[in-house]
Amino acid sequence: MVTSTETLRVPAPQLFDCRDAYIHALEEMAVADSRVCAVANDSLSSAKLKSFRERFPDRFVNVGIAEQNMVGVGAGLANGGMIPYVCGAACFLTGRAMEQVKVDLAYSKSNVKLCGMSPGMAYGQLGPTHHSIEDMAWTRVLPNLAVVVPADPVETAAAMYYSLMHEGPMYLRISRMPVPRVHGDNYEFKLGKAVRVRDGNDVTLIANGVLVARALDAAQALAAMGISARVLNMSTVKPLDREAILDAARNTCGIVTAEEAFAAGGLGGAVAEVLAQERPAPMRILGVPDVFAPTGTEEFLLGHFGLTAAGIERAAMELVKNEG
Amino acid sequence: MLAEKERAEWLRQKANWTRLSAMTMTHHARLGHTGGDLSSADILTVLYLGGILRIDPARPDWPQRDRFILSKGHCSGAFYSTLASRGFFPLERLQTYMDSLSMLNGHPDRNKLPGVEANTGPLGHGLPIAVGAALAARMRKENWRVFVLTGDGELQEGSNWEAAMTAQHYGLDNLIVIVDRNRIQQGDFTEKTIRMEPLAERWSAFGFAVEEIDGHDTAALLGRFDRLPFQPGKPSCLIAHTIKGKGVSFAENQPSWHHGVPNDKQLAAAAVELGAEVGW
Numbered sequence: 001m002v003t004s005t006e007t008l009r010v011p012a013p014q015l016f017d018c019r020d021a022y023i024h025a026l027e028e029m030a031v032a033d034s035r036v037c038a039v040a041n042d043s044l045s046s047a048k049l050k051s052f053r054e055r056f057p058d059r060f061v062n063v064g065i066a067e068q069n070m071v072g073v074g075a076g077l078a079n080g081g082m083i084p085y086v087c088g089a090a091c092f093l094t095g096r097a098m099e100q101v102k103v104d105l106a107y108s109k110s111n112v113k114l115c116g117m118s119p120g121m122a123y124g125q126l127g128p129t130h131h132s133i134e135d136m137a138w139t140r141v142l143p144n145l146a147v148v149v150p151a152d153p154v155e156t157a158a159a160m161y162y163s164l165m166h167e168g169p170m171y172l173r174i175s176r177m178p179v180p181r182v183h184g185d186n187y188e189f190k191l192g193k194a195v196r197v198r199d200g201n202d203v204t205l206i207a208n209g210v211l212v213a214r215a216l217d218a219a220q221a222l223a224a225m226g227i228s229a230r231v232l233n234m235s236t237v238k239p240l241d242r243e244a245i246l247d248a249a250r251n252t253c254g255i256v257t258a259e260e261a262f263a264a265g266g267l268g269g270a271v272a273e274v275l276a277q278e279r280p281a282p283m284r285i286l287g288v289p290d291v292f293a294p295t296g297t298e299e300f301l302l303g304h305f306g307l308t309a310a311g312i313e314r315a316a317m318e319l320v321k322n323e324g
Numbered sequence: 325m326l327a328e329k330e331r332a333e334w335l336r337q338k339a340n341w342t343r344l345s346a347m348t349m350t351h352h353a354r355l356g357h358t359g360g361d362l363s364s365a366d367i368l369t370v371l372y373l374g375g376i377l378r379i380d381p382a383r384p385d386w387p388q389r390d391r392f393i394l395s396k397g398h399c400s401g402a403f404y405s406t407l408a409s410r411g412f413f414p415l416e417r418l419q420t421y422m423d424s425l426s427m428l429n430g431h432p433d434r435n436k437l438p439g440v441e442a443n444t445g446p447l448g449h450g451l452p453i454a455v456g457a458a459l460a461a462r463m464r465k466e467n468w469r470v471f472v473l474t475g476d477g478e479l480q481e482g483s484n485w486e487a488a489m490t491a492q493h494y495g496l497d498n499l500i501v502i503v504d505r506n507r508i509q510q511g512d513f514t515e516k517t518i519r520m521e522p523l524a525e526r527w528s529a530f531g532f533a534v535e536e537i538d539g540h541d542t543a544a545l546l547g548r549f550d551r552l553p554f555q556p557g558k559p560s561c562l563i564a565h566t567i568k569g570k571g572v573s574f575a576e577n578q579p580s581w582h583h584g585v586p587n588d589k590q591l592a593a594a595a596v597e598l599g600a601e602v603g604w
Binding site for chain 1: 442445446448489494
């Protein structure tokens with residue numbers, strides 16, 4: 001039994017900004033492969049590209065504040081045999097340039113990697129204009145485009161290295177919100193494969209991005225109540241790991257999904273599409289409901305919308321109780 | 325001198341063949357963009373058959389090739405005819421234009437058809453891609469050039485001007501924008517819709533070395549494309565003054581022929597006016 005005083009003695013986990021892992025990986029790849037280049041839309045500091053520009057001035061393009069052009073330029077660079085990493089705030093990179101993402105990258109099968117920085121509600125206080133919670137619904141319906149939402153710095157770096165080997169367009173959603181590590185040093189990223197970060201057979205929690213650590217916390221709290229929760233890090237939203245979803249539906253009483261995006265059309269929607277057609281199972285989809293967020297920090301807004309360990313725990317309890 | 329004249333005349337005839345080919349395709353598909361196919365035919369012909377583009381149909385993915393990007397992707401009739409004429413795929417394939425499951429989509433798809441560099445159709449996509457391909461040449465220390473053909477109405481899309489700023493900033497003199505200035509867009513004349521003039525001054529204000537030309541004068545086009553860039557250190561812009569529907573009297577300068585479809589009689593009349601025979 002863990003007492004509250006014991007809990008207090010546990011040191012707070014170290015937290016990481018995933019952008020550090022992304023830029024470290026990008027610079028390492030640029031050293032190793034002369035085809036790697038970066039394209040930015042002025043946002044050098046938010047995309048952490050200042051040192052990249054200094055180290056590889058000839059392989060750095062700043063198009064200015066012009067996202068449609070930025071994505072098209074990426075497609076052209078790929079046509080010329082380069083492997084461009086097109087980096088910008090996720091809200092503008094996807095929303096402003098959506099048709100270029102569709103036509104120039106996905107439909108064209110261009111070998112371009114989009115790095116959507118500071119997604120979700122990372123720019124919480126700046127308001128819904130700067131939130132990127134539509135991007136999951138927008139990107140995951142596009143054929144050929146891989147969509148990846150890393151959970152921690154280890155996975156961010158692993159997904160970056162993987163992207164260099166992957167032929168075709170990818171959207172990587174790079175979080176800036178400090179998160180704890182959820183993966184060990186030997187973690188190997190596999191596109192389209194969910195990672196079972198905790199075993200369990202009563203209920204399944206499926207999350208990605210910053211919600212994975214929260215799902216793990218929820219699982220721990222559920223364990224204290226005698227409920228064994230499986231936790232899947234579904235970092236790849238496309239292509240989706242259908243088998244992991246169906247296995248969860250077969251072997252647990254239901255599935256809670258949690259993501260920092262609109263509840264409509266994102267990871268939860270993707271999981272629901274599989275379940276509804278292949279093995280209906282009780283579900284709770286946690287995300288931002290059909291409203292634009294009020295003003296607040298990312299932490300506040302996640303709490304406001306129940307995207308917390310407690311919120312996930314509550315949803316899981318409902319499924320377990322209904323089952324009982 | 326005579327040889328050059330003959331070459332220009334041969335290209336003019338080839339362009340008329342392309343016109344009739346495009347109209348035949350549109351007649352077959354009951355869909356297409358006759359007006360723009362006809363205005364762009366001479367430019368396409370000079371680039372592909374006049375020896376301007378350094379390309380090899382046997383190796384469409386040759387890394388050092390010049391890139392041509394058809395930003396006005398709706399003019400696929402003229403474009404496909406030109407590619408087939410240049411040997412990228414058999415002429416007979418033109419018979420399948422817009423058929424179900426055809427490789428010849430209404431707008432070009434590079435994953436289906438050799439020689440296509442970019443999937444276009446929505447306007448304002450070609451120039452940013454061309455800028456990227458021109459930047460890639462610089463990064464790879466290669467000397468390929470990038471040609472992009474845009475419509476004039478198409479320049480109402482803001483992404484073109486975003487890309488123009490990038491081209492200028494990076495001094496991309498391996499990039500040439502050709503504007504098919506036929507003065508008509510889907511709904512009406514450009515100047516009645518959204519004024520494009522002063523177009524040359526606009527490009528030049530955006531840092532391009534600008535020249536204007538008769539877009540149907542194959543000799544002049546040949547001569548101009550032979551000496552690129554227009555000015556070292558600057559991207560080039562050639563405003564090609566053309567006639568929408570050029571070469572077919574009833575289609576010339578008629579906004580309704582933007583996507584007009586010829587009937588049997590009109591197709592036969594066009595063949596006579598163009599002095600061409602399709603033969604595929």
